[in-house]
Amino acid sequence: MIQIQKVSKVYQTKDRLVKGVDNVSLEIGKGGIFGIVGYSGAGKSSLLRCLNLLEKPTEGTILIDGINLTELKGKQLRQARLKIGMIFQHFYLISQKTVYENIAFALRAAKTPKQQIDDRVTELLEMVGLSEKRNVYPGQLSGGQKQRVAIARALANNPSVLLCDEATSALDPKTTLSILRLLKKINRELAITIVLITHEMHVVKEICDRMAIMQDGKVIEEGQVYDIFSNPVAELTKEFISSVVSFEVPDTILAQCTGTIVKLLFKGNVAGESVISETIQQFDVHGNFLHGSIEYIQEMPLGTFLMELQGREPDIERAISYMSTRHVHVEVINNGD
Structure with missing residues (x-):
């Protein structure tokens, strides 16, 4: 030591x-x-x-x-x-x-x-x-x-x-x-x-x-x-x-988004699960991927995705809550206002 x-x-x-x-x-x-x-x-x-x-x-x-x-x-x-x-x-x-x-x-x-x-x-x-x-x-x-x-x-x-x-x-x-x-x-x-x-x-x-x-x-x-x-x-x-994992999306793309933009962080085994597709299927929301990647650090996956959620506000809130219960860290970047 x-x-x-x-x-x-x-x-x-x-x-x-x-x-x-x-x-x-x-x-x-x-x-x-x-x-x-x-x-x-x-x-x-x-x-x-x-x-x-x-x-x-x-x-x-x-x-x-x-x-x-x-x-x-x-x-x-x-x-x-x-x-x-x-x-x-x-x-x-x-x-x-x-x-x-x-x-x-x-x-x-x-x-x-x-x-x-x-x-x-x-x-x-x-x-x-x-x-x-x-x-x-x-x-x-x-x-x-x-x-x-x-x-x-x-x-x-x-x-x-x-x-x-x-x-x-x-x-x-x-x-x-x-x-x-x-x-x-x-x-x-x-x-x-x-x-x-x-x-x-x-x-x-x-x-x-x-x-x-x-x-x-x-x-x-x-x-x-x-x-x-x-x-x-x-x-x-x-x-x-x-410098290794970039999540910048051009302002021109963001300006076209009318829904709620969220950043999703998947750690460990969760990165390999189909949480996003399950969320979209279970709740009345639509998802539009803006950016994403899965990196492997110490042979463990770390997934980060930026996406736009479209739908009624209560449905989006329930979708975000559901993903959080599946051990996904969700950060709201822009709520579409």
Whole structure:
């Protein structure tokens, strides 16, 4: 488990102090994938670097598996860092060294016995799907392949935690998906705790169990990814989610609607049930779909639909009441007045 307790990080600029991280407390469960989301300057990367003390917190405590990193120095801190792997947006591979040598470098730095290095590098290359690239130089690799090498290097010393700082931001969508699937595989097979920094909500939706939203150095919302997608509270969270699940309907279409416009939220198994068709059949109302989708988050469906209900007001009210009893969250957007 990672415990972040009242952590702040203050930077001295030319003329003032800037608080990059402001009194953040989080608990990240062992073996999970935790996403930290925010725009540039939100403090998410500063917080991530505090986790392995690349940035020493100005205040607060970082505990990983019960060890207080903020109390360690010198050799003890270096030893603790061996159990915290890290990958970056720009890979940071050594261009003059082959793929094999880039991974072996991490093992040599940890003073791994020479006879064990080759076996470990071979194992890691197979894990990330690059066995045939062992003698190739980074300049001959694609962006996705470079990130796979960086992941293998970060895993070299069997870390219990893997920190990912915008690890997919420099990659195209198809390659991003392949890297995210690799990270999920690593998490499941090796039980490594992954902390992932990103400004892309679809990355969190794809692989994270829990997440936090940061703004101005503070955590403004935190919880299970599914719960936050289905019921966001903070305006910034809603803004991020809208980048993945959009429900905007052109004003020209809305202007043509004369009925009651409702937003329907279906969670879990309810998303697969025929609640809408049953409602229309049982009550004297007509439905006109304006927009809708079903997303799968942590392999659970989350359906959201925008529709126009037409009919007598009492019938519409009964229809809305019925859907609510079927565990559908109904929000009236416009009552047709």
